[in-house]
Amino acid sequence: MKTRDKIILASLDLFNERGERNVTTNHIAAHLAISPGNLYYHFRNKSDIIYEIFLEYEKLVDYYLQIPDDRPLTLDDMMFYLESVFDGLWSYRFFHRDLEFLLDSDERLREDYRGFTGRCLESIDCIFHGLAEGGVIENQPEELRSAMSLNVWLVVTNWMAFLKTAHGNGLSDELSIHMLKQGIYQVLTLELPYLMPEYREAVMTLREKYRPQLPENGEGMRSASRKKLGNF
Amino acid sequence: MKTRDKIILASLDLFNERGERNVTTNHIAAHLAISPGNLYYHFRNKSDIIYEIFLEYEKLVDYYLQIPDDRPLTLDDMMFYLESVFDGLWSYRFFHRDLEFLLDSDERLREDYRGFTGRCLESIDCIFHGLAEGGVIENQPEELRSAMSLNVWLVVTNWMAFLKTAHGNGLSDELSIHMLKQGIYQVLTLELPYLMPEYREAVMTLREKYRPQLPENGEGMRSASRKKLGNF
DNA sequence: TGGATATTAGAGTATATACTCTAGCTTTGA
DNA sequence: TCAAAGCTAGAGTATATACTCTAATATCCA
Numbered sequence: 001m002k003t004r005d006k007i008i009l010a011s012l013d014l015f016n017e018r019g020e021r022n023v024t025t026n027h028i029a030a031h032l033a034i035s036p037g038n039l040y041y042h043f044r045n046k047s048d049i050i051y052e053i054f055l056e057y058e059k060l061v062d063y064y065l066q067i068p069d070d071r072p073l074t075l076d077d078m079m080f081y082l083e084s085v086f087d088g089l090w091s092y093r094f095f096h097r098d099l100e101f102l103l104d105s106d107e108r109l110r111e112d113y114r115g116f117t118g119r120c121l122e123s124i125d126c127i128f129h130g131l132a133e134g135g136v137i138e139n140q141p142e143e144l145r146s147a148m149s150l151n152v153w154l155v156v157t158n159w160m161a162f163l164k165t166a167h168g169n170g171l172s173d174e175l176s177i178h179m180l181k182q183g184i185y186q187v188l189t190l191e192l193p194y195l196m197p198e199y200r201e202a203v204m205t206l207r208e209k210y211r212p213q214l215p216e217n218g219e220g221m222r223s224a225s226r227k228k229l230g231n232f
Numbered sequence: 233m234k235t236r237d238k239i240i241l242a243s244l245d246l247f248n249e250r251g252e253r254n255v256t257t258n259h260i261a262a263h264l265a266i267s268p269g270n271l272y273y274h275f276r277n278k279s280d281i282i283y284e285i286f287l288e289y290e291k292l293v294d295y296y297l298q299i300p301d302d303r304p305l306t307l308d309d310m311m312f313y314l315e316s317v318f319d320g321l322w323s324y325r326f327f328h329r330d331l332e333f334l335l336d337s338d339e340r341l342r343e344d345y346r347g348f349t350g351r352c353l354e355s356i357d358c359i360f361h362g363l364a365e366g367g368v369i370e371n372q373p374e375e376l377r378s379a380m381s382l383n384v385w386l387v388v389t390n391w392m393a394f395l396k397t398a399h400g401n402g403l404s405d406e407l408s409i410h411m412l413k414q415g416i417y418q419v420l421t422l423e424l425p426y427l428m429p430e431y432r433e434a435v436m437t438l439r440e441k442y443r444p445q446l447p448e449n450g451e452g453m454r455s456a457s458r459k460k461l462g463n464f
Numbered sequence: 465t466g467g468a469t470a471t472t473a474g475a476g477t478a479t480a481t482a483c484t485c486t487a488g489c490t491t492t493g494a
Numbered sequence: 495t496c497a498a499a500g501c502t503a504g505a506g507t508a509t510a511t512a513c514t515c516t517a518a519t520a521t522c523c524a
């Protein structure tokens with residue numbers, strides 16, 4: 001593999017694992033057993049590495065969120081979208097973490113990310129529209145649908161952060177893609193009231209599969225807090 | 233005012249304005265025209281300052297979220313909760329920004345924040361319960377209500393971040409408490425389907441007041457993105 | 465083959481950041 | 495009144511971080 005690609009991959013891994021803020025260019029170089037000079041031969045600076053990673057993330061999500069325009073959408077479609085998006089979220093999970101700082105320090109990224117958000121919101125909106133056409137959910141006025149889409153976006157993009165903060169010991173090892181996908185439970189919760197009656201039971205059953213499990217460790221969370229946090 | 237209190241206030245201001253990551257202890261001292269030594273006489277380190285600020289934030293929100301146990305809740309109560317919580321969010325808006333890093337680097341804060349999250353979720357849940365008793369919203373099974381509460385928490389705590397990332401030019405000056413409160417629109421959107429019929433119209437009217445306005449600048453967002461982002 | 469080009473090592477630098485240390489000043493209260 | 499305690503200034507330090515520079519090596523291709 002080319003050094004340039006190795007740098008991107010290693011950076012992504014390290015960012016995901018330790019957070020962008022805790023990973024320096026020297027760390028990345030050391031991790032790959034290459035010199036800092038070598039790294040800076042391939043990338044002008046750290047922001048450029050992050051930007052490259054973002055482009056890949058963007059490409060992946062755009063790919064996942066393609067919507068067929070020749071047919072309405074089914075429940076299976078919807079679940080596939082959810083699964084895919086959470087997969088993407090997991091692979092690039094560092095990104096939504098220090099997002100604001102990243103955007104603050106790279107104008108190009110800020111602009112692109114804004115477009116990305118716009119496209120995602122539009123896709124979510126289209127998916128709802130397609131589901132309504134497919135008779136899975138009720139049709140809603142445009143205004144309500146786009147506000148709903150935005151809520152879905154907020155829940156999806158911030159579920160990871162919630163998990164990390166809600167779990168006591170900062171062991172990020174604990175956080176698995178499996179736990180991340182419990183976010184699907186939350187998204188389905190959002191959609192429940194809009195389902196057509198004949199789909200309600202099916203979705204409730206699906207939803208149950210993503211229901212958050214109690215972390216198996218007895219330690220860490222005091223019983224009072226556990227009660228308050230419910231399943232988390 | 234005591235130097236110690238001045239440090240807390242100045243730190244909060246600077247954190248809110250520039251982000252915790254961009255504010256050093258030396259900046260804080262310089263801003264107050266005191267020496268670094270003086271600052272470190274009052275606080276062992278930067279984390280301690282942040283922790284103090286958190287305690288105030290926690291106290292404020294806990295105060296806002298007190299719930300009367302001698303009567304059911306009204307629509308006015310609900311709006312008051314929303315207004316209050318968004319006020320608090322605004323005053324300590326730096327906090328939910330670099331949250332994960334803050335929690336990573338201060339175990340005490342991590343533990344306390346977890347408890348805080350738990351109490352907030354419990355309060356939201358209680359509010360829904362009280363509203364159901366007051367006949368404002370339909371009563372829902374416990375499981376659904378707590379999942380709903382969590383969605384509300386996610387939307388509330390991340391609305392600010394969304395605004396910052398969705399707005400093109402990083403001019404944080406633009407972001408006002410007024411814009412922040414448009415988050416109330418999103419929360420009301422979540423609640424709409426659960427309202428008792430006789431409250432539906434009233435809430436729709438209220439909601440309209442918080443409806444996001446187009447940013448008045450013609451520049452920055454390309455028309456394509458504007459279309460996609462809808463009202464944002 | 466051999467010169468040009470691409471890649472790499474590794475020492476080094478400018479700057480920033482969190483924090484320390486000492487000495488001096490101010491306030492308090494017996 | 496005066497010593498103890500509290501407060502403050504400001505120079506200074508150890509460490510980290512993003513990034514540079516030069517020289518050497520590998521690769522390519524005419």
